[in-house]
Amino acid sequence: MTIPTEKEVGAIAIAAGVLVDREVAARIANSIRPALDAFAPIAGTLPFDLEPSAFVLVQISKVSR
Template sequence: MTKPTPQNVSAMAEAAGVPVDKDTATRIASSIGPALEGFAPIAGTLPFDLEPASYVVVQHLTVAR
């Protein structure tokens, strides 16, 4: 997704247990849209090893050495 619609925002907020009204969903969609569009060229290209859960493993390996 490169630019969320208010409907997308409403659905995600509802799934997270924090429902929002239509005006709030519209404001969120219009404010986060440009940031998501900025990442569109690299979307899906980041390797999985950059996933945050591996941070703890890497830190333990560094300390162990």
């Protein structure tokens, strides 16, 4: 698992339509690090069927039947 840098956080924020300066992006990157560190031991071990965006696809296919 990669820990996002302030540059990556800034790019994600811009993509979401939110402008943040470098200091705010650095604080965001530092504040989410503990949560990402907590999930690091199981990163990459969850099966792909638990991936959230697949849920919508499954629900759509059930409704359209």
